[in-house]
Amino acid sequence: MSVWDDLELLVDSPSPLAVNPNTRGTVKDKANFKAEEDVSALRKAIEGIGTTEKTLIEVLTQRSSDQRQVIAKAYEKATGRTLKADLEGDTHGDFEDLLVALVTPPAFYDSREVIKAIKGAGTTESILIEIFASRSNKQIKAMSDAYLAEIGRSLIYDLQSEVSGDFGKALLILAEGKRDESTNVDSAKAKADAKALYEAGEKKWGTDEAKFIDILSHRSIPQLRQTLVEYKNISKKTLQESIESEMSGNLEKLLVAVVKCVKSTPAYFAEQLYKSMKGLGTTESTLTRILVSRSEIDLLDIRDEYKKLYGHSLYSQLESEVSGSYGDTLKRLCGPDD
CATH class of the missing domain: 1.10.220.10 (Annexin)
Structure with missing residues (x-):
């Protein structure tokens, strides 16, 4: 396992x-x-x-x-x-x-990494995924302030012209830094969310991406952990497995990163470090x-x-x-x- x-x-x-x-x-x-x-x-x-x-x-x-x-x-x-x-x-x-x-300073460093990811030809989505899936509201707010101070425009404004589709929608919600950060867990809500996710993915032909984006971008970490457990009870698959089989491209990568950070941010980063050193060459950045x-x-x-x-x-x-x-x-x- x-x-x-x-x-x-x-x-x-x-x-x-x-x-x-x-x-x-x-x-x-x-x-x-x-x-x-x-x-x-x-x-x-x-x-x-x-x-x-x-x-x-x-x-x-x-x-x-x-x-x-x-x-x-x-x-x-x-x-x-x-x-x-x-x-x-x-x-x-x-x-x-x-x-x-x-x-x-950390907030300016995050901001500069985002600037590097979106400037020039093409966007480096992997950097945006890593940063926005793993930062707290406070870190995202500090990074947004640093971005505004350096660039003179809002981070959200610049991201809007760089990312699109369902991936863009999900990333922009995360970039608002408005995830619920309470520690209380509502078991009934976790069950309802798990059922909604199951019905939006595994159970139907085609996938209702908006439902996945909404729940995974807004619920608190403890609430989402309970939802992951409830989802497995209903689906017999983990939510990560369902996302991997139902979605593709950058949206899949972003939502999987969010789920991994919900489970264990340190394990997520350990895996990123391993991937950066595995195989030919090392991704020093x-x-x-x-x-x-x-x-x-x-x-x-x-x-x-x-x-x-x-x-x-x-x-x-x-x-x-x-x-x-x-x-x-x-x-x-x-x-x-x-």
Whole structure:
């Protein structure tokens, strides 16, 4: 049985939105933090002959995001230059992207990933799916504010011209960040929703996508978990299996991602990390985005799920897949298993 089919433990496990985000990250506030000392070390590393990558990695992976923002402000005050610009001028490739991600506030980092996904020819739907399926209302609101501050238009407005059809409808609802976040579960409503989903999919010829989109985009995580259990009781298949057999394309991928995040956001990210390293070549941008954006939220849980799913640690996989300063930085963010 895969992690996605085991619904027994699901109903009792805490909602990811109810977990204090600072307890399950690998990166925490550094005790006795002194921004001036860090600025001095970074300047030496950047301004000397040749860049001392080790210092950059040490300082930027062992401070919390808030502390990095304090460092960035102090750096600009001391040098008249931004830390981001100096990192861009002094490093390159994936290592540069990773360090710049670390000195970017989380909401602005999410916003920039969305900008990258929708600008230019074609849209990178996989990035939009990953971000909008996994973020809380609060994170989506902060990202939308950051987007408006940077671009001068609303995120919803720009998404409307990039995505269409049922996939577009579902993504735009998620991008509003209005999911119910209460922890109460209404069993009767879960049964009714499960029946409505069954009748909109498995039971009828053709699929009523709007019903799936409505329920999966609006109900709370605990409510949806109960609905998944009720659905299996009615259908004898999991809701994920039904979506996979009834739908296709980006809508299928988005709704499956939502269902997986309802079950276990850490397991969803563990799977994304595995896919980014499996087979020929590594998708560095995915590794960077997930390890940076989850390092203060649930990376300890992602590591646990990775080991359960794939039989070896995320750290050991990184060791065999990524190298150089880029690999060293990712491994510092991940941390070895205890």
